[in-house]
Amino acid sequence: xxxxxxxxxxxxxxxxxxxxxxxxxxxxxxxxxxxxxxxxxxxxxxxxxxxxxxxxxxxxxxxxxxxxxxxxxxxxxxxxxxxxxxxxxxxxxxxxxxxxxxxxxxxxxxxxxxxxxxxxxxxxxxxxxxxxxxxxxxxxxxxxxxxxxxxxxxxxxxxxxxxxxxxxxxxxxxxxxxxxxxxxxxxxxxxxxxxxxxxxxxxxxxxxxxxxxxxxxxxxx
Numbered sequence: 001x002x003x004x005x006x007x008x009x010x011x012x013x014x015x016x017x018x019x020x021x022x023x024x025x026x027x028x029x030x031x032x033x034x035x036x037x038x039x040x041x042x043x044x045x046x047x048x049x050x051x052x053x054x055x056x057x058x059x060x061x062x063x064x065x066x067x068x069x070x071x072x073x074x075x076x077x078x079x080x081x082x083x084x085x086x087x088x089x090x091x092x093x094x095x096x097x098x099x100x101x102x103x104x105x106x107x108x109x110x111x112x113x114x115x116x117x118x119x120x121x122x123x124x125x126x127x128x129x130x131x132x133x134x135x136x137x138x139x140x141x142x143x144x145x146x147x148x149x150x151x152x153x154x155x156x157x158x159x160x161x162x163x164x165x166x167x168x169x170x171x172x173x174x175x176x177x178x179x180x181x182x183x184x185x186x187x188x189x190x191x192x193x194x195x196x197x198x199x200x201x202x203x204x205x206x207x208x209x210x211x212x213x214x215x216x217x218x219x220x221x
Contacts (some may be wrong), residue, residue, distance in 0.1 A: 016053075016114055016117050017057055018055045018112040019110055019113060019117070020051075020053040020057065020114050021050070023046070023107055023110045023114070024051055026103075027044075027047040028043075028047050030103065031044050031047065036082045037083040038083050038084065039078070041076060041080045042080075044079070045072055045080075046107055048067060048071045048072050049068075049111060050111065050114075051061070051067060052065075052067050052068050053114055053115070062159050076080040
């Protein structure tokens with residue numbers, strides 16, 4: 001019975017991986033193909049959902065939730081509100097809606113099957129559980145008694161390992177990426193900054209050093 005479970009679980013994991021990966025690249029292709037920006041944002045949200053499912057299959061629960069909160073809960077919703085504020089004619093939206101319902105239904109069905117497949121996994125064989133120690137039932141009594149509980153309690157999680165690698169080993173690459181983002185932000189501000197040609201330049205020091213008695217004159221009615 002246990003051997004049959006071990007054979008069934010890799011097949012189900014492979015099928016879930018193929019479902020999530022297929023849904024991800026199809027959604028990404030539809031993001032580029034869709035001419036309506038509202039539909040593109042919805043396909044982008046669907047791509048992020050499939051990517052979160054792939055992270056869950058790898059046992060990275062924190063990163064899957066982080067992607068849901070940051071990319072879907074913040075960026076995608078912000079894009080959606082910005083796009084909805086644009087003045088898009090209703091005729092153009094209706095024209096681009098034709099023919100997209102079968103594709104959207106297929107993607108939704110793929111995501112639904114993948115979610116139910118993950119939920120139907122048995123808890124003791126769940127791919128989400130990454131125990132620090134082996135299963136107690138498979139251990140002899142001697143091994144169970146000689147287990148280092150202190151080492152198991154202080155073992156690093158994948159999140160802690162990422163923090164050590166990001167802020168310790170590759171801190172120079174992190175600083176370089178932050179400088180590149182700073183240059184990109186300053187370039188965007190410089191490109192969008194519009195200065196009036198005839199507007200006088202304000203010098204605060206010169207304005208404060210002017211004698212008010214020579215500038216302000218009393219006007220009598």
